[in-house]
């Protein structure tokens with residue numbers, strides 16, 4: 300049994316646990332995967348938008364370069380440079396201020412005494428553009444590569460075939476993602492620090508001349524008093540010492556970019572809101588009007604890059620709880636599957652263990668049975684042999700003793716016959732080969748016959764046998780031999796399991812409820828059946844008083860057979876406790892109705908009522 304339990308634990312229990320553990324792990328991974336898939340998808344949206352924005356700014360810069368070339372074609376370079384602010388703004392509305400500087404540090408345009416925007420520009424930028432002070436700027440001279448027809452200025456060494464992949468420098472920003480019903484982190488006072496901390500941009504610090512180096516054109520962005528200024532610049536194609544530039548009107552640029560941000564794919568329109576955030580983290584354009592969120596905690600975000608430093612495209616979930624809900628549904632479904640699987644394994648294991656136990660008990664009972672039957676066969680055979688040898692040798696001359704010995708031989712032969720009959724009958728029943736010869740018979744006469752046969756033996760063994768049999772017949776539909784076998788088994792049990800009080804009673808009664816039946820009860824004053832075993836004693840091979848402890852031989856088949864035979868007759872054999880010690884064993888059978896008692900047609904058909 301221990302070995303079986305070990306095999307069971309190793310073959311079923313441990314693998315089930317491992318399986319369950321793996322399933323629970325995969326449950327967690329599934330949730331993570333779902334979140335990851337979503338964030339990858341939306342990161343793609345943000346990256347795509349940033350690329351479009353950078354392309355649009357690149358296109359603007361190309362336009363600016365074209366404007367500069369066109370203006371230079373129309374007049375002398377110096378004259379154009381001096382009037383550049385007015386000329387450019389007239390031609391190109393995106394310019395807030397146009398400027399022209401020489402690399403020696405001379406500011407040709409705008410005039411520091413002109414309109415307010417020009418005055419402010421000069422106040423903020425003159426020292427930097429005139430190379431008198433270093434400034435912290437974000438450079439992006441590679442924007443030129445988006446120009447399909449680059450025109451490198453002579454002597455600059457600019458490579459026109461720059462890697463297109465480097466055209467924009469958008470970078471996914473590490474964000475604290477939105478979560479169901481709130482945010483991963485409550486907005487706190489140090490939020491802004493965190494946002495700055497996760498930016499991947501690096502500023503360069505130098506004078507204007509150093510910053511532009513040998514490049515022919517590019518963008519510059521710098522913060523003056525925490526306010527962002529973006530510049531496009533381009534060298535004069537004829538005079539590399541002369542640089543033309545424009546400070547971009549950010550308000551106009553925002554409007555152009557806003558149109559891009561609002562173009563969300565129709566399939567995603569119900570899922571996400573895209574927003575363009577400026578360097579202070581405020582939205583300058585959102586795709587879903589009226590949507591509001593903690594703007595500092597998008598689901599994913601991508602920085603635009605050096606052109607618009609600390610600006611970013613952010614993606615927000617319109618319904619942040621939806622992701623959690625899908626994850627929960629997935630979790631629930633998989634969880635249920637795992638639970639069903641475990642339940643199936645549990646039930647299966649329980650069934651296997653129960654069946655195994657049953658098989659083991661049966662195997663043990665069969666072994667006991669073989670031992671008991673061998674003993675049961677040997678004991679009567681030994682007595683028969685011994686007494687017949689004594690009688691054959693003629694050593695006993697006393698006729699009384701001879702009769703007694705012959706009586707013993709007869710009784711032992713009967714015991715042998717009973718045992719063999721029981722075993723054979725059980726085998727027949729097991730193979731469903733039992734044939735019944737049903738006929739109308741009188742239970743009283745069958746009982747009387749058996750009592751008559753057994754009385755001498757019982758009285759010889761000190762039993763008092765009381766019979767309360769009615770005078771009138773009690774008709775039942777039965778196989779006579781089967782009836783006799785049931786009664787003999789009950790009577791011999793009453794004899795076997797009686798100890799000091801050797802009193803046996805046989806009684807026959809008629810009952811009308813719940814249905815008309817005849818009851819034959821055999822009562823004894825023996826050792827009784829232990830309360831826990833009152834039903835088990837009808838199981839095959841089961842013995843409540845085993846041979847070892849009680850010294851009473853038996854096969855555990857007598858009651859099984861009696862009950863099976865009785866049930867085949869539509870009746871049963873039952874046990875009940877008797878007051879003041881002993882047992883009642885009752886055989887009840889349906890009685891034949893009076894009006895059918897005379898007829899014989901009831902008995903001519905099937906031999907076995909089960910068929």
Ligand code: ADP
Pocket residue numbers: 788792793796823825826827828836837841842843844845852853854855856857858859882
């Ligand atoms: P066995 O050959 O062991 O007598 P049975 O099927 O006839 O087999 O009986 C099953 C068990 O029921 C017996 O082993 C015994 O423990 C119990 N039993 C049967 N009849 C009686 C009785 N009259 N008094 C007490 N116990 C009984």
